[in-house]
Amino acid sequence: MKKARITYKFVILLVALCFGAVFCAPSFFGTSWGSKITLGLDLQGGLHMLLGVETAAAIESKEKSIASSIKYFTGKNDILIDELKVENGLITFSLLDSDDSAKIDEMLATNQGLIIDKKDLSYELHLSDEEKLSTANYAIDQAVEVIRNRLDLFGLAEPTVAKQGKENILVELPGIKTSADEQRALDLIEKAAHLELMALDEERQSMAQTISARDAAAYGDVLYEDAKNPAQKYLLKELAVLDGAMLIDAKVAFDQNNNQPIINFTLNAQGARIFGDFTGANVGKRLAIVLDKKVYSAPVINERIGGGSGQISGGFSVDEAHDIAIALRSGALLAPVKMLEKRSVGPSLGSDSIRQSMIALISGAVLVVLCMIVVYGLAGVIANVALVVNILLLIAIMAMFGATLTLPGMAGIVLTIGMAVDANVIINERIREMLKAGAGVKNAIAKGYENAMSAIVDSNLTTLITSIALYAYGTGPIKGFAVTISIGIVASMITAILGTHGVFDALGEKIQRSGNTRLWFGYKIKGKNASI
Structure with missing residues (x-):
């Protein structure tokens, strides 16, 4: 008796079976080890939000940033200017010495999209329409990345953050189940985290409690409240010394004097240089640390501060300090976001979806299995084994990559079941055709696979291309469907083509000797078999 012929194709099927069984176990049994599939918002419940981006604020912020650059450049190069203002989209100032005109013109020319209107020594600057549109679009794209980074650092599993329309952002947070978690996530998303270091108006600070914001603007100042005591006001120079764009790190620490949480921040090289120059030139004066237009502290500068580091203290709780540090690390929002729509998806809805999807999955699988056995006999059983390996492999790969399973994703699994046996249907029909033509069993199997x-x-490749397009241009659930189909196609190529061919290679001699093609292929050869 000849031994079964074990080929590399059969080994690949066994390896796929073992790999799938091991790596999908954590998802099936909820083990403490291994990667698991994350359920999407529609399956486990959570929070769905639609946010609007106020792009006008980003344009205004860029205008102020240009004005701050002018102030720093002129101060560093001993260029005297007068009445530097930002108002109604215009940046205006006047030079006091015509000899400095060439220097300031060269500096202004480095600002892309800045339209310069110069009359004698008076300058009037504004952003071009193209630059305003570019700034607005960048603010939206930046908001998507910042919010996604914040939620990732917050520890939420697979949040969905995607641009929707021209100025809106879709945010879906699976697993948010308590009102406290919901509020904390909302605060983190909506926090602008705009850090500014601003000089106190020493001459007029005594007026801060009585002056209005309009009167403060007449002096080139802004009026901000204390973060913990709104009754306490600060009169600050409108143009910041530097802002959070120059921040590279922020970490929670504890004050050695009172053990209260504080936030240590670090600036980049440019920020460190500006910070050092300002503190060196303003010893004895106060510098306010402002976060989202709230003053957290306004310490007196005792000496030049080098190294580009500082700290924010303000009676934070540990969670508050942690969330602010996350917001600072992930970057400030160039434009504030506002809530347009918010709804909670209850876990009960997710449970219903899972139950109904499992019914569809199981019933579809059972019908496919029975149909394959009835029509193709033991060849159908082999195809069903490959189908099981395919599903195990699909779930294992999704779990390894931390993929999120959504309701469309489960629909993709149901569709994958049909697609997985489709290849074997084509192969078995080609084998039958060869048997009808008089070919021997082993020759029919070889030719059947070759012809199919x-x-x-072709069919799998076109479906894969479509899935890639869906993933590239789709959002949320569409991506989940595309991922499931793509992995299912690749897995079926391994199991349904290589794997089943390996099984037939191993059993070819046995099938040939039995001569019972009805049992093996659901078709009885009429007449004498052709030679092998």
Whole structure:
């Protein structure tokens, strides 16, 4: 008796089976080890939000940033200017010495999209329409990245953050189940985290409690409240010394004197240089640390501060300090966001979806399995084994990559079941055709796979291309569907083509000797078999 012929194709099927069984176990049994599939918002419940981006604020912020650059440049190069203002989209100032005109013109020319209107020594600057549009679009794209980074650092599993329309952002947070978690996530998303270091108006600070914001603007100042005591006001120079764009790190620490949480921040090289120059030139004066237009502290500068580091203290709780540090590390929002729509998806809805999807999955699988056995006999059983390996492999790969399973993703699994046996249907029909033509069993199997291969590869390749397009241009659930289909196609190529061919290679001699093609292929050869 000849031994079964074990080929590399059969080994690949066994390896796929073992790999799938091991790596999908954590998802099936909820083990403490291993990667698991994350359920999407529609399956486990959570928070769905639609945010609007106020792009006008980003344009205004860029205008102020240009004005701050002018102030720093002129101060560093001993260029005297007068009445530097930002008002109604215009940046205006006047030079006091015509000899400095060439220097300031060269500096202004480095600002892309800045339209310069110069009359004698008076300058009037504004952003071009193209630059305003570019700034607005960048603010939206930046908001998407910042919010996603914040939620990742917050520890939420697979949040969905995607641009929707021209100025809106879709945010879906699976697993948010308590009102406290919901509020904390909302605060983190909506926090602008705009850090500014601003000089106190020493001459007029005594007026801060009585002056209005309008009167403060007439002096080139802004009026901000204390973060913990709104009754305490600060009169600050409108143009910041530097802002959070120059921040590279922020970490929670504890004050050695009172053990209260504080936030240590670090500036980049440019920020460190500006910070050092300002503190060196303003010893004895006060510098306010402002976060989202709230003053957290306004210490007196005792000496030049080098190294580009500082701290924010303000009676934070540990969670508050942690969330502010996350917001600072992930970057400030160039434009504030506002809530347009918010709804909570209850876990009960997710449970219903899972139950109904599992019913569809199981019933579809059972019908496919029975149909394959009835029509193709033991060849159908082999195809069903490959189907099981395919599903295990699909779930294992999704778990390894931390993929999120959504309701469309479960629909993709149901569709994958049909697609996985489709290849074997084509192969078995080609084998039957060869048997009808009088070919021997082993020759029919070899030719069946050979003749079916082009049709299988073409159909799977076109479906894979479509799935890639869905993933590239789709959002949320569409991406989940595309991921499931793509992995299912690749897995079926391994199991349904290579794997089943390996099984037939191993059993070819046995099938040939039995001569019972009805049992093995659901078709009885009429007449004498052709030679092998």
